[in-house]
Amino acid sequence: MNKKIRLMIFSSMIILAFVLLIFSPPQAESEGEGDLVYYIPVEQAVERGLEAFLNRSIKKAEEEGADHIVLEVDTPGGLVDAAGDIAKLVRDTTTPTTAFVVGEAMSAGAYISLNANKIVMMPGTEMGAAQVIDGSGNAASSKAHSAWLSRMRSAAGLNDRDEKYALAMADPQVDLPDYGAPEGKLLSLTSEEALEVGYAEAVLENREDLLAFLGMENAEERVAEVSLAEKIARFVTNPIVIPILLSVGSLGLVLELFSPGFGIPGIMGATSLFLYFFGHLVAGFAGWETLILFGIGVILLLIEIFLPSFGIFGIMGIGAIVGSLVLSSYSTSYILLSVVIAGIITVIASIMFIKYVGYRGPFKKVILTAQTKTDQGYVSNASRSEIVGEVGEVLTSLRPSGTALIKNERLDVVSEGGYIEQGSKVKVISAVGSRIVVREERLGSDD
Numbered sequence: 001m002n003k004k005i006r007l008m009i010f011s012s013m014i015i016l017a018f019v020l021l022i023f024s025p026p027q028a029e030s031e032g033e034g035d036l037v038y039y040i041p042v043e044q045a046v047e048r049g050l051e052a053f054l055n056r057s058i059k060k061a062e063e064e065g066a067d068h069i070v071l072e073v074d075t076p077g078g079l080v081d082a083a084g085d086i087a088k089l090v091r092d093t094t095t096p097t098t099a100f101v102v103g104e105a106m107s108a109g110a111y112i113s114l115n116a117n118k119i120v121m122m123p124g125t126e127m128g129a130a131q132v133i134d135g136s137g138n139a140a141s142s143k144a145h146s147a148w149l150s151r152m153r154s155a156a157g158l159n160d161r162d163e164k165y166a167l168a169m170a171d172p173q174v175d176l177p178d179y180g181a182p183e184g185k186l187l188s189l190t191s192e193e194a195l196e197v198g199y200a201e202a203v204l205e206n207r208e209d210l211l212a213f214l215g216m217e218n219a220e221e222r223v224a225e226v227s228l229a230e231k232i233a234r235f236v237t238n239p240i241v242i243p244i245l246l247s248v249g250s251l252g253l254v255l256e257l258f259s260p261g262f263g264i265p266g267i268m269g270a271t272s273l274f275l276y277f278f279g280h281l282v283a284g285f286a287g288w289e290t291l292i293l294f295g296i297g298v299i300l301l302l303i304e305i306f307l308p309s310f311g312i313f314g315i316m317g318i319g320a321i322v323g324s325l326v327l328s329s330y331s332t333s334y335i336l337l338s339v340v341i342a343g344i345i346t347v348i349a350s351i352m353f354i355k356y357v358g359y360r361g362p363f364k365k366v367i368l369t370a371q372t373k374t375d376q377g378y379v380s381n382a383s384r385s386e387i388v389g390e391v392g393e394v395l396t397s398l399r400p401s402g403t404a405l406i407k408n409e410r411l412d413v414v415s416e417g418g419y420i421e422q423g424s425k426v427k428v429i430s431a432v433g434s435r436i437v438v439r440e441e442r443l444g445s446d447d
Contacts (some may be wrong), residue, residue, distance in 0.1 A: 035219035037211065038066040038095075041226070042086075046078030046108040049234030051085050052282065057224035058093050064222070068214060069097045070207075071116060077107025079239065080132055080148065087115040087155065100210055101125045101200075106188070110169055114155035114199075120210055121191035121200045128169040128188035145171075165189065165197055229282045236279030239334065246325070246342035249273040254350050277328060286328030297321035384431040387411075391441055394424045404438060413438045 038061035040054060061069050071090070077083075090097055090112065099105070099113035100120050105127040113119050113127060121127070132148040149170055156166035168174040168187035179197075181187035194200035202213050211217050226234075235241060252269020277294070280286035297320030304314035322339055329335035392406030400415035404426055413426070416439045420426060426438035 035067040035216045036065060037068045037070060037214075037216055037219045037221050038064070038224065039070045039072055039207070039221065040224040042071050042073045042075055042109065042112060044075060044234070045238060046075055046083050046086065046112070047234065047238055048079070048082050049230065049237040049279065049282075050078075051082045051089075052233060053224075053226060053230050054086055054089055056230075058089055058095075060224065061222075062093060062095055066095050066222075067219065068216060069093065069095050070210065071097065071099045071112070073099050073101045073105045073109055073113055074103030075106065075109035075112075076104060077109055077130070080108065080144075083108035083111050084151065087112050087151075090115045091158070098210070098214065100207075101127055101191070106130070111152060111155055114152070114161070114166060115158060117159065119194070119200045120202045120204055120213065121194055122205065123191055123203055125191050126188050127194055127199065129186045130166075130169040131172065131186055132170065161198055165199060229278075232275065233279040233282035236275050242276070242329075242335070243338035243341045245272045245276045246338050247345045249276065250342045250346045251349050254346050255353060276325075280328045290324045290328040293320050293327065294324035297324060384411075384436060387428050387436070388431050389428060391425055391427050392438075394420055394422055394426055397422045398426075398438070411436055415439070 038057075040057045040061070042050065042054070044050070058069065096118075097116040098118040098120055099116035100122075101113060102122050103125060105113045105125070107130045110127045110130045119127075130148075130152060132144055149167060152166040152170045153163045156163040164174065165176070165179075165187060168176045168179075168181050169189075170186070172184050172186050174181070174187070175183040176187055179187060179189065179193055189197065189199055191200060191203045195203050204210050204213060207221070208217075211219060211221075236245060249269045249272035252265040252267075252272065254269075256266035256269060273294075277286055277291055280290075281288075297317045300313045300317030300320060304311070304317060307313075322336075325339060326332055326335050387406055390406050392404045392411075394402065394404050395410065396402040398404075398413065398415040398420040400417065400419070402413065402415075402420075403410055404413045405411075406413075406428060412434075413428075413436045415426075416429060416437055418440075420438075420440050425441040427441045428436060429439050430437045
């Protein structure tokens with residue numbers, strides 16, 4: 001009996017262990033194990049090249065199944081339009097986002113950070129000073145200013161942040177003396193101040209602390225790398241660089257027409273224009289059709305040079321070139337201003353070059369510039385200065401022109417003024433080219 005009881009107890013224990021094995025909850029994994037965190041740098045000026053890089057990087061993070069995207073922000077600001085598009089990319093992604101301020105998040109950088117789900121700052125960093133300005137560095141128009149304030153307010157409201165601090169960053173009329181921003185001064189928050197007013201969820205030292213804060217200590221980390229092409233695109237799409245590239249490009253090609261062969265000016269001009277189109281192609285603003293249109297414009301200008309058409313081909317060529325620049329740009333008004341600047345610089349430099357250096361270009365071979373001057377030994381007719389003062393006989397009456405025999409040579413002559421009869425004696429008084437002037441030699445004359 002005892003044996004049966006022991007057998008029943010043993011069987012019950014096995015069944016109980018089996019049941020517990022099946023229905024017990026799985027052992028929890030280490031915190032964040034299996035997660036993927038994607039770091040995307042938001043560095044330097046905010047412009048269209050950065051927008052293209054962030055667009056590619058966020059899409060790549062989503063495709064690779066990232067569980068969290070960290071924007072490492074260190075920017076002084078930049079273009080309002082680019083900042084607006086970047087902020088939309090951050091808002092539209094379904095992956096949770098954190099703006100990790102590792103340097104400064106000023107102006108457009110502050111706006112981008114406010115669009116992330118969380119804001120974390122390193123000690124000693126700051127965020128703010130987001131007033132919108134125009135191209136000359138002055139405060140923008142009231143319309144643009146009002147629109148920017150609305151954007152800042154909306155960005156603050158995305159995660160229930162007090163909008164008055166966002167407005168104080170963009171509007172110097174907001175009075176916040178407790179944070180060093182009395183009326184007339186823009187607000188910039190230090191990391192501690194941002195934490196105090198709820199504009200930062202934490203102040204952390206490094207990525208390791210950030211992962212711990214996010215509860216993803218053991219997550220896999222990946223960093224979005226900026227490719228060489230994107231670096232070039234970010235450089236050449238900078239608003240300051242564009243007019244410089246166009247000026248060097250147009251000036252270099254024009255000066256090449258004034259220089260023999262194909263040299264440094266032509267190489268510099270072609271390289272500058274190549275960089276302009278290459279950068280805008282990489283950034284996604286230009287297509288191959290813009291390059292084709294530019295090439296057509298150059299061909300039309302060459303046709304105008306070699307086959308003058310009263311300016312028709314020239315005007316069409318300039319229009320095609322300007323059209324290709326406009327189509328490849330992100331801002332029509334800005335590219336037109338850059339074209340005007342480049343045109344003025346090119347015209348002034350070309351005039352000075354011709355004035356002080358002279359024309360020595362390839363078209364010099366087809367342009368007649370040589371002169372045949374008398375002091376260089378060139379004459380249009382044979383000179384007969386040796387017969388001046390000689391006396392001869394008129395063979396035909398001079399009325400006033402005719403023929404005379406001078407030094408046994410029949411010559412066409414013209415009288416000094418009046419009629420001279422045949423057989424009269426005449427004296428040569430001048431011989432300029434083919435014109436020989438004679439005067440009647442009267443008996444007893446002193447001449």
